[in-house]
Amino acid sequence: MLQKPFTIAISGKGGTGxxxxxxxxxxxxxELGEAPVLAVDADPNANLHEAxxxxxxxxxxSMREEAFTRTIPPGMNRHDYVKYRFRQALVEAEGFDLxxxxxxxxxxxxxxxxxxxxxxxxxxxxxxxxxxxxxxxxMEHISRGTIGKPDMLLIVSDPGARGLRTISRIRExxxxxxxxxxxxxxxxxxxxxxxAPVDIGDESPIAIVPDDxxxxxxxxxxxxxxxxxxxxxxRIAVRALAEKIRAMAREKGSG
Ligand SMILES: Nc1ncnc2c1ncn2[C@@H]1O[C@H](COP(=O)(O)OP(=O)(O)OP(=O)(O)O)[C@@H](O)[C@H]1O
Ligand SMILES: [Mg+2]
Numbered sequence: 001m002l003q004k005p006f007t008i009a010i011s012g013k014g015g016t017g018x019x020x021x022x023x024x025x026x027x028x029x030x031e032l033g034e035a036p037v038l039a040v041d042a043d044p045n046a047n048l049h050e051a052x053x054x055x056x057x058x059x060x061x062s063m064r065e066e067a068f069t070r071t072i073p074p075g076m077n078r079h080d081y082v083k084y085r086f087r088q089a090l091v092e093a094e095g096f097d098l099x100x101x102x103x104x105x106x107x108x109x110x111x112x113x114x115x116x117x118x119x120x121x122x123x124x125x126x127x128x129x130x131x132x133x134x135x136x137x138x139m140e141h142i143s144r145g146t147i148g149k150p151d152m153l154l155i156v157s158d159p160g161a162r163g164l165r166t167i168s169r170i171r172e173x174x175x176x177x178x179x180x181x182x183x184x185x186x187x188x189x190x191x192x193x194x195x196a197p198v199d200i201g202d203e204s205p206i207a208i209v210p211d212d213x214x215x216x217x218x219x220x221x222x223x224x225x226x227x228x229x230x231x232x233x234x235r236i237a238v239r240a241l242a243e244k245i246r247a248m249a250r251e252k253g254s255g
Pocket of ligand 2: 043
């Protein structure tokens with residue numbers, strides 16, 4: 001029997017490492033034998049594909065526009081056409097698929113389109129154990145309901161006091177939107193050894209990812225960050241995070 005996939009949304013302030021952590025999570029799940037993973041780039045300034053080392057031909061945003069303005073092929077209704085195009089827009093790679101949401105073009109009502117897209121996502125979902133969604137800074141997607149309700153929300157933050165306000169703001173919005181408190185976790189990123197991470201209250205971070213020169217070099221060389229050497233500190237930390245998430249997903253009976 002096919003199981004419901006376990007959906008993880010990665011949020012956080014701009015530049016905290018959402019895309020880096022998302023791509024390393026995808027890589028880790030594959031290593032753990034959980035392929036295929038669905039990676040969703042929900043950031044309009046999408047760059048998850050670069051972190052994963054694949055090319056995106058088109059985004060769902062542009063496809064959505066086209067699927068609703070163009071004449072559809074004879075013998076196909078619009079519904080089927082959108083589904084068909086959705087499959088086409090999906091990037092299939094070794095161990096994972098990638099869907100880039102992009103930016104919806106034009107204006108007008110997308111309610112019908114959005115419903116269809118959610119349905120396509122649902123249809124797709126059946127194939128995957130884990131879905132990793134890299135979101136834009138802020139909580140736009142979750143508040144608009146575009147990505148539905150994730151099984152887990154990770155808030156990526158720097159481990160200093162500066163991140164505290166964003167952590168509590170995102171927590172607050174997510175809770176208001178009906179996400180249970182126990183599904184929200186903090187990931188400290190770019191932790192420098194010798195420093196003490198800030199206290200985030202009654203709950204400890206689910207992972208602390210070190211500041212890693214390999215991540216920086218990959219960035220400078222425009223090399224896919226998910227492919228940094230297996231012994232790199234950031235990769236080891238995210239792999240441990242993936243194992244933790246998998247254990248939690250299994251407890252829930254999905255993933
Ligand atoms: N653990 C790390 N060690 C070293 N550098 C890191 C680490 N994590 C992220 N970085 C660097 O920090 C920068 C921002 O990372 P990233 O693009 O993943 O953040 P983001 O939250 O997705 O940003 P945006 O909000 O622009 O989408 C990049 O230059 C990246 O290489
Ligand atoms: Mg990003």
